[in-house]
Amino acid sequence: MLDPETAALLRAVLDELCENVPRLETSTRAHVASKILEAATRREWTVEDLKAAGRQALEGKPTMWR
Template sequence: MPDAEMTALLQAVLDEVCADIPAWDTATRERIAARLRDVVRSGRSSVDELKQAGRGALIRAPTMWP
């Protein structure tokens, strides 16, 4: 479980990346949040890396296969 500082950073990045996403589109927010968690688990946690990963998740369509 991330500490409070990392949680705040992830929330801030998620809010920034999803700023133009409608409030009802929770599936997109969940997909981006999952990508951010994956990035942190892989050991990358700089603000730039998180923003890049979040934006990448936003523009890539979800698929059934990894």
């Protein structure tokens, strides 16, 4: 379980990175969130590390139609 400060940090990073992602695109937001959380579990705690993981997830986001 994450402490409240860490959870707030991860949420803030997610919200910032997904500000242009519609709320209904839950799969994209979930993908980004999972990559941010993975970075956090690898002890990549700086805000820039977390944002980099999230940006990388957005660049490689899964799409249904190609």
